[in-house]
Amino acid sequence: MILTITKTLSWITTFLFLWAGNPNIEDHTPQPNLFHSNKNLEKYLQSLEQKGFSGTILVAQKGEIIAHLAYGMRNKSEGLKNQKSTIFDIGSVTKQFTAAAILKLEMQGKLSVDDPISKYFVGIPRDKKEITIHQLLTHTSGLVASVGNDYEEISEKDFLNRVFALELKSPVGQKFRYSNVGYSLLSIIIEKVSGMGYEAYLNEALFNPAGMQNTGYMLPSWDSNSIAKGYSKKKEHKKPNEEHWDEDGPFLNLKGNGGILSNTEDLFKWHTALLSNTILDEKAKEKYFYPHTPEDASGESFYTYGWVSMPFGPNKTVIWHNGGNGIFFADFWRFIQEDVAVIVLSNKYRGGMDDIIAEKISAIILQ
Numbered sequence: 001m002i003l004t005i006t007k008t009l010s011w012i013t014t015f016l017f018l019w020a021g022n023p024n025i026e027d028h029t030p031q032p033n034l035f036h037s038n039k040n041l042e043k044y045l046q047s048l049e050q051k052g053f054s055g056t057i058l059v060a061q062k063g064e065i066i067a068h069l070a071y072g073m074r075n076k077s078e079g080l081k082n083q084k085s086t087i088f089d090i091g092s093v094t095k096q097f098t099a100a101a102i103l104k105l106e107m108q109g110k111l112s113v114d115d116p117i118s119k120y121f122v123g124i125p126r127d128k129k130e131i132t133i134h135q136l137l138t139h140t141s142g143l144v145a146s147v148g149n150d151y152e153e154i155s156e157k158d159f160l161n162r163v164f165a166l167e168l169k170s171p172v173g174q175k176f177r178y179s180n181v182g183y184s185l186l187s188i189i190i191e192k193v194s195g196m197g198y199e200a201y202l203n204e205a206l207f208n209p210a211g212m213q214n215t216g217y218m219l220p221s222w223d224s225n226s227i228a229k230g231y232s233k234k235k236e237h238k239k240p241n242e243e244h245w246d247e248d249g250p251f252l253n254l255k256g257n258g259g260i261l262s263n264t265e266d267l268f269k270w271h272t273a274l275l276s277n278t279i280l281d282e283k284a285k286e287k288y289f290y291p292h293t294p295e296d297a298s299g300e301s302f303y304t305y306g307w308v309s310m311p312f313g314p315n316k317t318v319i320w321h322n323g324g325n326g327i328f329f330a331d332f333w334r335f336i337q338e339d340v341a342v343i344v345l346s347n348k349y350r351g352g353m354d355d356i357i358a359e360k361i362s363a364i365i366l367q
Helices: 012-021 039-050 091-107 133-137 156-165 180-194 198-210 264-275 282-289 357-366
Strands: 055-061 064-071 073-075 308-312 316-324 329-335 340-346
Touching: 039 055, 039 064, 039 357, 055 264, 055 357, 091 133, 091 180, 091 198, 091 282, 091 316, 091 329, 133 180, 156 180, 180 198, 198 264, 264 329, 264 340, 316 357, 329 357, 340 357
Parallel strands: none
Antiparallel strands: 055 064, 055 340, 308 316, 316 329, 329 340
16 A cells, blocks of 8 residues: 655645735636635635546535535546545555554453554564554554555465564664554454454444445445546556455455545545544544654654644644555545544545645645
């Protein structure tokens, strides 16, 4: 899974100044009641289609959806446009669900984030025995980033043997080092502790209580035509769930760390559920969003449990995570105190042009 964690917000002040006063931005006829009189937001969102964005965007403020648009095609060969309900691969945004499932199991008294992984796996080499669940959640285990291709067929036994045979990239607990492997190990722990399949537990403990009927690997009853195909340059790719998967979803190089399918509507439901105690209680959410580990020497960006926390402007904090595989891209921004959510899903990743969409929308909303 590809993840762009580091962001810079130095452009925000300049952007807001230019946006407010630039007479050359093309004007468009507004859609009734869509932007709630935010003309700057309207202009920016309507400009994205001209710039080749393909996907869906949802913007919500204080519990109300203030913009929800679809752009481009979900299936060019069949002439099907993206719709607001279109299903996308959300990449590493998956990690927040894995982390929430771990905290839910802790709420149920079935594990502790301070447990060493040797409690759940046998035959662990000495240098890895003291790795804790907390360190898997915060990418401080020292484990490698990955041990194979997303769609490589691999058994649990072979996956574990491969992971534990490799040397640590840094001492346990000493350094942030992004590891998809760590989140795949968490998916196995979820299965061992819950006695259920990974997706089945997420469905029971997270998705159903939040009203998310269109999120998962295999369990949702999607209309196949609602799932977007991916596009890169001139190539059309398979739908994510048409790739080489196991019977219950992806193999362990992807399971738990990425590849969940969802749409903007369901992710907004998730945002709403996290504002209450529907899924996680206050104690669990304090751990969930706490800035546990600095991502780099700047000390401005911190990894939480499946999210990133960083300052936004002079006095705000954004909780966010993105993800992608070079084809699909997802970016999910939350301002908890302001009750603002910005969700961007795409099936045609354009690099930096897509990386900054959620950031620019947030700047407009919070100026």
